Structure formats: structure tokens, C-alpha cells
């Protein structure tokens with residue numbers, strides 16, 4: 001949806017011509033053709049269709065109707081408020097990594113637009129450390145090492161950089177915490193105005209962080225969904241740069257895939273387990289690894305597993321019952337607050353990714369999440385309960401034999417424990 005808070009793009013601008021030039025050069029070098037496509041490569045059928053007919057231009061895409069919209073205008077949804085993706089990009093090769101840049105912008109040639117002056121604070125390039133859990137080796141991707149303390153910085157940096165290049169000067173976001181903190185910080189760093197709507201129950205550690213960055217914070221009574229509805233209404237007057245809605249955000253989270261591939265010496269892991277609410281890491285990995293497949297840098301893709309709390313697990317519930325659409329779930333409070341999203345807007349696409357990659361979904365009890373939080377803390381890893389779900393899911397998948405110790409498994413640890421002090425204090429029985 002176009003917005004009134006948009007001015008004419010400033011000098012420098014952007015182009016995706018370079019990316020396409022690289023793609024075509026790569027195709028010539030490698031002889032890559034349509035026969036190299038994999039069925040899972042484009043789990044959104046309309047993406048595949050469009051990509052084969054109009055490969056020279058990236059557009060916004062409504063994957064459910066197949067409608068496309070030009071990328072030269074800011075837009076966050078389709079005409080009928082459908083969530084958008086982008087049409088397929090060719091991906092990049094290892095030779096196109098800018099190794100002089102120590103942030104996710106080292107992979108900027110994989111983006112749909114090239115910006116002269118990205119809003120960057122060193123996000124990405126997070127540690128990947130080897131540990132043993134339940135006697136099995138595992139790799140921990142420490143995404144909480146980013147500037148605002150969560151993985152959301154990947155998406156915020158890319159989304160706001162590209163929106164600013166499109167002329168956007170003021171943004172609206174709604175968030176239960178980490179997304180709002182990241183958008184507030186990157187807006188401040190990039191000279192943009194930010195309004196963040198958050199549920200009244202949001203942890204003060206996160207709303208204080210947003211306010212400190214100069215964002216206007218509006219606390220909305222009721223559920224997380226009430227906040228999302230209020231933001232959708234407000235989007236009539238200010239550009240809605242929602243981490244759940246805007247496709248540029250996913251092109252920031254996709255950098256996790258590029259980074260894991262480089263971390264592992266240009267190989268992809270067997271399994272990735274990530275906490276999942278709306279699914280930005282699941283879809284980011286889908287997009288990133290699809291691009292690496294398309295660029296010929298990998299022949300195989302990881303299995304992607306989503307970890308959700310049983311108290312609010314609509315994606316896991318649909319996956320485990322074999323459904324493609326939402327199933328009725330009872331929603332109760334959970335200590336995994338970052339994943340408490342009752343109505344994920346991209347449920348169909350997230351389910352498609354879990355199935356196409358032969359991954360899966362795991363539902364976790366509050367006790368399992370609490371135990372994993374303290375267990376990780378006990379080996380020095382201080383993450384939010386939301387993030388610890390990756391470790392709890394690893395344990396269950398291992399016990400079920402779905403994954404095995406010989407495989408390379410990455411747990412995506414998404415947010416810092418410092419933002420969840422009251423929760424972790426409760427788990428320890430410590431009064432604050």
C-alpha cells in the first residue's frame with residue numbers, strides 16, 4: 001500500500017541491473033539452465049512462473065494471486081492487503097561477497113536494489129560456536145550478538161535502507177518487542193522518524209529501548225492482534241514498515257542463509273532449527289538457500305525446523321495435522337513471548353517451506369522451554385526463553401531420531417537474555 005510519508009528518492013538511488021548482469025554471467029559460465037531448478041526451489045508456485053517469464057526485473061509479488069507490482073515505489077501489501085514477497089532473485093556466488101565489509105552488507109549484491117549508503121551498525125557476522133547438547137554436537141548461531149540484541153537487526157537494516165532509498169522518511173511498526181527495538185534503532189541511525197505500536201504488556205526492557213532511540217511508542221491495550229489491527233488502520237497515514245509484512249525485511253533475514261554457508265566453508269548445514277512466530281527466519285532461510293541453489297553455489301538445501309510454544313503454536317499445529325491452512329488452536333500465555341503470534345500472516349508460505357525442505361515443526365511445553373533456557377545459561381549462553389526453544393526442539397528431534405548426531409545442525413539463537421530479565425528471574429525463583 002502506498003503511503004503519504006514518502007518523498008522523492010534522493011541522489012544515488014539504486015538499481016538491480018548489476019545483480020542481473022552477474023546472474024547472466026554466472027549462467028554463461030556454469031551453463032545453468034531451467035533444468036537445474038528444484039521443485040522446492042520455488043515453493044510459491046507463482047514465483048516460479050513469473051521468474052521464468054520475466055527474469056530481468058524484480059517486482060513485488062503477491063504469491064497467492066500471482067499479481068506483481070513495480071519495485072520503484074514503496075509498498076507493503078497488495079491491493080487487497082495481501083502479504084507480498086519479491087519475485088525470485090538469481091543469488092550470488094562466493095566471488096561476489098565483498099570480504100572487506102564486516103556486516104551482512106558483504107552480501108549486498110544479493111539484494112533487489114543497490115543502495116549507496118546502507119543504514120548499518122555492523123549487523124550480521126555473528127559467531128557460530130560448536131557445543132554439545134544431550135551428548136550430540138551442535139552449532140549455535142549467536143544472533144543476539146547484533147546491535148540491538150536480536151536477529152531482527154538483519155531485517156531492520158535492509159528494510160529501512162531500501163525504504164529510505166525509495167524516499168520513505170517516516171515509518172510505522174508494530175511489535176511485541178525485538179522488532180520494534182530494531183526498527184527504532186535503525187530509524188534513529190538512518191535519520192527516519194519511527195512510530196512503534198506495542199501491546200501494553202510488552203516488557204519494559206524493550207519499550208524503554210525503543211523510546212531511548214527516539215521512537216514514538218504507543219501502547220495498545222489488549223492482545224498482540226489488537227496492536228496489529230491498530231497499526232493496519234494507522235497505515236493510512238504513515239508508511240507501514242512492518243517486520244511481519246514488508247518483503248524487504250525477509251531479504252534482510254535471508255542473509256542468515258548466506259552467512260551460514262560462508263561460516264561453514266561454503267557448505268550448507270543439514271538442519272536448521274529456529275524459533276518461529278511469524279516465520280521470518282524460516283522464510284529468510286528459504287529465500288537465501290533458494291538463491292544459493294539458483295546461483296549454483298549449492299546442490300543441496302538444509303532441512304528447516306520451526307520451534308513453537310504449545311501455548312501458541314498455530315504453525316506447528318497446522319504442520320502436525322497436515323493442514324495447509326490455519327487450524328483452531330487454544331492460545332495461552334507463554335514465556336516464549338517473541339513467538340506468541342496467533343495469526344501469522346504468511347502461514348501458508350511457512351508451512352510450504354517446512355514441507356518442501358523435509359523439515360518440520362516442534363511444539364514445546366512451558367517446562368521444556370524453561371529447562372532449555374536454564375540449560376543454555378548453565379553453559380554460558382544467556383538467551384531469551386523464546387530463543388531457547390531451538391535447543392528444546394533439538395533435544396526432541398534428536399530423541400525422535402528425526403535428526404541424528406552425525407548431521408550438521410544449527411540452532412538459531414535469536415535474542416539476548418538481557419531483555420527477559422523478569423522472566424529468567426521467575427525461572428530461577430529470584431525476586432526482583
Ligand SMILES: Cc1ncc(COP(=O)(O)O)c(C=O)c1O
Nearest residue numbers: 178276277278279280338414415
Ligand atoms: C527473540 C525472538 N526469537 C524469535 C522470534 C520469532 O520471529 P518470527 O516472528 O519472525 O518468526 C522473535 C519475534 O519477535 C523474537 O523476538
